[in-house]
Amino acid sequence: MSKYKSLLCFVISIAFFSSCKTRQYAKNNKQIEKTAKKDNPNPISYTTLSYIEAFKGIAIEEMNKYGIPASITLAQGILESGSGSSDLAQYANNHFGIKCTSDWKGKAYYKDDDQKNDCFRVYKDPRESYKDHSEFLKRKRYASLFELDKNDYRNWALGLKNAGYATNPKYPDLLINLIEKYQLHQYDQTESEREKLAREDKVFKEINANIPNEKKLYTPVPVAPKDPPKDLENGKYYTVQQGDTLYKISQLYKIMVDDLKALNQLSDNNIKIGQKLLVVK
Numbered sequence: 001m002s003k004y005k006s007l008l009c010f011v012i013s014i015a016f017f018s019s020c021k022t023r024q025y026a027k028n029n030k031q032i033e034k035t036a037k038k039d040n041p042n043p044i045s046y047t048t049l050s051y052i053e054a055f056k057g058i059a060i061e062e063m064n065k066y067g068i069p070a071s072i073t074l075a076q077g078i079l080e081s082g083s084g085s086s087d088l089a090q091y092a093n094n095h096f097g098i099k100c101t102s103d104w105k106g107k108a109y110y111k112d113d114d115q116k117n118d119c120f121r122v123y124k125d126p127r128e129s130y131k132d133h134s135e136f137l138k139r140k141r142y143a144s145l146f147e148l149d150k151n152d153y154r155n156w157a158l159g160l161k162n163a164g165y166a167t168n169p170k171y172p173d174l175l176i177n178l179i180e181k182y183q184l185h186q187y188d189q190t191e192s193e194r195e196k197l198a199r200e201d202k203v204f205k206e207i208n209a210n211i212p213n214e215k216k217l218y219t220p221v222p223v224a225p226k227d228p229p230k231d232l233e234n235g236k237y238y239t240v241q242q243g244d245t246l247y248k249i250s251q252l253y254k255i256m257v258d259d260l261k262a263l264n265q266l267s268d269n270n271i272k273i274g275q276k277l278l279v280v281k
Contacts, residue, residue: 022116022117025110025117028108028109028110029091029109029110029111032091032092032107032108032109032122033091036090036091036092043090044084045085046083046084046085047083048078048083048182049182051077051078051083051084052074052078052182052184054084055074055077055095055126055130056070056074056187058126058127058130058131059071059073059074059077059130059187060187060189062130062131062133062134063150063187063188063189064189065134066134066137066138066146066199066203067146067148067150067191067196067199067200067203068134068137068145068146068150068156069150069151069152069153069156069185069188070184070187070188070189071153071179071184071185071187071188072153072156072157072160072175072179073130073133073134074179074184074187075153075157075174075175075176075178075179075184076096076133076175077095077096077130077133078178078182079174079175079178080095080096080097081094081095081096084126087109087111088109088111088120089126091109091122092109092120092121092122092123093122093123093124093125093126093128093129094109094120094121094122094123094129095126095129095130095133096129096130096132096133096136097113097120098120098121098129098132098133098136099113099118099119099120099121099220099221100119100120100121100220100221100223100224100225101216101217101218101219101220101221102216102219102221102225102251103216103217103225104121104221104224104225104226105225105226106121106122106123106124106224106226107122107224107226108120108121108122108223108224109121109122117222118220119220119221119222119223119224121224136218138203138206138207138210139207139210139211139214139217139218140207140210140211140214141163141164142159142160142163142165143204143207144159144163145159145160145163146200146203146204146207147200149190149191149196150188150189150190150191150196150199151185151188151189151190153175153176153179153184153185153188154176157171157172157173157175157176157179158172160172160175221251222248222251222252223252225251225254232279232280233276235280236278236279236280237276237277237278237279238252238253238276238277238279239274239275239276239277240271240272240273240274240275240276240277241273242273244271244273245269245271246260246261246266246269246271249277249279252279253279253280255279257269260277260279263277263278263279264277264278
């Protein structure tokens with residue numbers, strides 16, 4: 001009977017902490033939504049055609065810088081943001097579902113994706129999202145795509161899938177169908193061999209420079225580094241939840257693991273659900 005009670009208490013505690021965390025993220029999102037509505041009281045309700053018209057310019061700019069076909073960028077924006085109608089697009093100006101990483105300096109919007117309450121970047125302007133999309137692709141796993149002609153949308157679509165951009169096996173077909181349905185390839189441009197070599201040289205220098213920092217630049221984190229959850233007991237104590245580790249908590253509250261252990265007189269890295277840890281010096 002005592003084992004049953006212990007198990008029941010364990011389950012209840014997990015449900016309680018999970019519920020608190022969800023309410024915390026919902027409160028954060030409401031603030032983001034309130035700010036978005038204040039900054040833009042009359043948001044544009046896009047059709048796919050008006051979405052294309054609105055963002056073709058920035059897609060072409062990014063294509064000319066890095067060689068990503070404008071048609072590919074626009075098709076991904078249409079597909080991933082629902083032509084600008086998704087919550088992420090409307091409230092976070094995030095049109096490509098780019099998540100928070102440890103170097104992210106902005107605010108965050110939380111929604112279920114790969115995991116519950118995944119952390120997504122909030123941009124001040126949709127153009128920032130388009131620019132960040134280019135930065136997101138400038139890494140080793142996508143490097144071979146930049147050797148393609150910047151109007152080769154078919155091989156870009158296939159290459160994105162093969163490089164692991166999306167898990168949906170139909171992802172290339174979805175992009176190609178959008179491109180051809182809306183004639184997005186009209187925004188793609190050819191380049192001379194000399195222009196192509198110069199563009200590749202620039203992009204590959206940036207990709208190579210990024211390689212040592214790729215883990216920091218592209219690995220999602222559970223909360224935005226600038227805005228960790230503020231619900232601390234007495235403004236100082238964090239209650240350990242299921243799945244927590246000292247490292248995860250240290251990242252959450254910007255404190256070294258060794259300092260966290262010293263503050264709480266811990267001799268090892270073992271922590272328990274429900275344990276209160278001092279996280280503010």
